[in-house]
Amino acid sequence: MHDATLKQLSDALAAGRCSSVEITQGYLDRIRSSGAEYNCFITVDEARTLAQARAADERRAAGHAGPLTGVPIAQKDIFCANGWRTTCGSRMLANFVAPYDAHVVERCDAAGMVNLGKTNMDEFAMGSSNETSYFGLVRNPWDKARVPGGSSGGSAAAVAARLAPAATGTDTGGSIRQPAALTGICGLKPTYGVCSRYGMIAFASSLDQAGPMATTAEDLGLLLNAMAGYDPRDSTSLERAPEDYTRLLGQPLAGLRIGLPKQFFGEGAAPEVLRAIEAALAQYRALGATTVDVDLPNMGLSVPVYYVLAPAEASSNLGRYDGVRYGHRAAEYRDLVDMYEKTRAEGFGPEVKRRILIGTYVLSAGYYDAYYIRAQKLRRLIAEDFVQAFKQCDVIMGPTSPSTAFEIGAKAADPVQMYLSDIYTIAVNLAGLPGMSIPCGFDCAGLPVGLQIVGDYFSEARMLNVAHQYQQATDWHRRVPPGRA
Amino acid sequence: MALELDDVKRVARLARIAITEEEARSALPQLHGIFSLIEQMQAVDVSRVEPMSHAQEISLRLREDAVTEADQRDRLLAVAPAVEAGLYLVPKVIE
Numbered sequence: 001m002h003d004a005t006l007k008q009l010s011d012a013l014a015a016g017r018c019s020s021v022e023i024t025q026g027y028l029d030r031i032r033s034s035g036a037e038y039n040c041f042i043t044v045d046e047a048r049t050l051a052q053a054r055a056a057d058e059r060r061a062a063g064h065a066g067p068l069t070g071v072p073i074a075q076k077d078i079f080c081a082n083g084w085r086t087t088c089g090s091r092m093l094a095n096f097v098a099p100y101d102a103h104v105v106e107r108c109d110a111a112g113m114v115n116l117g118k119t120n121m122d123e124f125a126m127g128s129s130n131e132t133s134y135f136g137l138v139r140n141p142w143d144k145a146r147v148p149g150g151s152s153g154g155s156a157a158a159v160a161a162r163l164a165p166a167a168t169g170t171d172t173g174g175s176i177r178q179p180a181a182l183t184g185i186c187g188l189k190p191t192y193g194v195c196s197r198y199g200m201i202a203f204a205s206s207l208d209q210a211g212p213m214a215t216t217a218e219d220l221g222l223l224l225n226a227m228a229g230y231d232p233r234d235s236t237s238l239e240r241a242p243e244d245y246t247r248l249l250g251q252p253l254a255g256l257r258i259g260l261p262k263q264f265f266g267e268g269a270a271p272e273v274l275r276a277i278e279a280a281l282a283q284y285r286a287l288g289a290t291t292v293d294v295d296l297p298n299m300g301l302s303v304p305v306y307y308v309l310a311p312a313e314a315s316s317n318l319g320r321y322d323g324v325r326y327g328h329r330a331a332e333y334r335d336l337v338d339m340y341e342k343t344r345a346e347g348f349g350p351e352v353k354r355r356i357l358i359g360t361y362v363l364s365a366g367y368y369d370a371y372y373i374r375a376q377k378l379r380r381l382i383a384e385d386f387v388q389a390f391k392q393c394d395v396i397m398g399p400t401s402p403s404t405a406f407e408i409g410a411k412a413a414d415p416v417q418m419y420l421s422d423i424y425t426i427a428v429n430l431a432g433l434p435g436m437s438i439p440c441g442f443d444c445a446g447l448p449v450g451l452q453i454v455g456d457y458f459s460e461a462r463m464l465n466v467a468h469q470y471q472q473a474t475d476w477h478r479r480v481p482p483g484r485a
Numbered sequence: 486m487a488l489e490l491d492d493v494k495r496v497a498r499l500a501r502i503a504i505t506e507e508e509a510r511s512a513l514p515q516l517h518g519i520f521s522l523i524e525q526m527q528a529v530d531v532s533r534v535e536p537m538s539h540a541q542e543i544s545l546r547l548r549e550d551a552v553t554e555a556d557q558r559d560r561l562l563a564v565a566p567a568v569e570a571g572l573y574l575v576p577k578v579i580e
Contacts, residue, residue: 096564097564099557099560099561099563099564191540192539192540192541193540193541193543206538206539232546232548235545235546236539236543238541238543298529300525301525301526301529303522304522304523304524304525304526305526307519307522307523308523308526315500319500319501322501323566324565324566324573324575325561325564325565325573326564326565326566327566328566329566329567333576334576335576335577336575336576336577336578337501338503338576339575339576340501341498341501341502341503342503344500344501344502344503345502345503345504348502353502353512354512354515354516354519356500356502357493357496357497357500357502357512357516358516358519358520358523360496360499360500361488361492361496362523364496364499371523371526373536374526374527374531375526376536376537376538377531377534377535377536377537378526378529378531378534379536379537380534380535380536380537381529381531381534383537383540414515414518415515415518415519416518416519416521416522419519419522431540432539432540432541433540457540457541
């Protein structure tokens with residue numbers, strides 16, 4: 001049962017073949033016995049989780065169940081959940097018990113889903129390997145000496161190890177897609193504004209976006225249906241007619257035009273990664289798609305632009321952690337400023353401090369135009385490249401990550417090496433476009449390779465169709481790490 | 486642009502993060518590396534480009550000027566490090 005999809009669990013519950021309590025207990029047992037191996041959960045509260053499962057069963061008995069009522073999922077520890085410790089992977093919030101629910105959590109609760117626990121993540125979502133968490137690194141279920149990717153590494157590892165059928169994640173520069181690629185699962189970052197950021201601890205407000213992580217494209221659609229929606233409390237939340245993201249899954253792919261940017265297939269990508277991508281493209285052609293070369297000439301600047309904008313926005317957002325209203329406060333201080341300085345020095349890890357320093361610098365007097373404004377202008381050029389490309393194709397594809405999962409510690413020495421892990425994902429966040437990663441093969445070491453699919457604004461349903469049809473013809477998404485079956 | 490030790494200390498002060506001489510010294514090469522990355526931005530002519538902050542052309546929503554928040558003072562104070570008489574306690578600010 002632990003290898004079931006959200007769809008299968010939903011059907012089983014609807015048919016009365018099992019209860020939410022049974023399913024949930026099964027996952028909790030697996031988490032208790034092997035969660036520590038991967039360190040993918042920061043907080044598990046079995047009593048609270050089972051209470052939700054019982055409530056879901058009661059709701060079903062009363063005739064008020066929806067498609068996901070009683071289905072358990074894990075929540076990335078960046079989402080405030082009322083009464084749950086919510087740490088964002090940081091010492092700064094190590095003992096913070098959220099007094100309210102994020103909008104995404106409210107919607108999952110309203111759908112009757114059960115919260116299996118809060119997953120581990122890079123501190124304040126800053127990282128591509130889940131090595132920066134105050135609560136220890138997460139191990140890749142495919143090879144425990146390797147990283148699962150980040151920042152949603154805990155969510156990815158939990159789903160890959162079948163400790164949860166699905167999980168929520170967030171993606172600011174690739175933090176859903178890259179860990180999905182490195183752990184052989186599916187992850188989607190929707191168009192910016194589709195999911196509310198209310199209660200989602202802020203890193204870079206113009207880039208952050210919540211999204212689903214699961215083992216199939218269909219499941220991504222089911223979970224996105226629950227997560228997405230207008231929220232007046234998030235000023236960037238878009239007011240649009242609700243849609244069923246699973247409505248196009250069955251559509252045949254004949255006539256699909258796939259754009260291949262040369263910038264995605266250059267020197268940076270490992271040969272084995274490119275081989276798996278080429279095999280996936282051959283499969284798509286067999287399904288009736290055609291490919292066309294497209295050009296994203298400004299894409300090479302996306303990493304520098306991101307490492308101005310994201311730290312700048314982070315330096316502003318993380319200014320709220322001052323030891324006054326919540327979170328860590330230093331034990332001893334001379335005066336108010338000393339309290340702030342010590343609290344923040346103690347509460348933040350080195351990568352977070354690095355990014356706050358960069359951000360503060362690029363926003364400071366005399367540098368704002370040369371760095372922040374210039375980056376915002378380059379951002380427009382990067383976004384416009386995609387707009388032009390989508391005139392010639394329906395979706396864009398390429399590798400999600402330049403390499404498969406790297407060894408723990410391999411990129412710790414030089415932050416820039418770590419930043420380059422996101423070379424294919426970052427431009428999508430800058431442009432605000434939807435992007436997803438699905439598994440498409442393995443390298444010689446048995447490590448998963450992810451195929452990135454980028455769509456035009458609000459084309460998530462079409463992207464899920466493109467992924468789903470591939471998953472009807474292949475079985476990469478059904479592969480489970482050794483020992484996790 | 487060449488970042489120096491004094492810049493690191495100045496920026497840390499602006500960011501209200503205490504930093505020792507040792508930490509500032511070891512941060513410097515890493516910050517240099519990141520700034521080298523960022524310098525690549527200078528290569529492109531952006532004189533005729535508008536800055537972009539949001540993918541969609543939207544403007545900030547307005548709403549009725551009416552009270553919508555409920556009184557949650559007790560719940561919110563419960564997560565604070567130090568409170569007294571319904572107020573957050575901090576070191577004396579005014580001399």
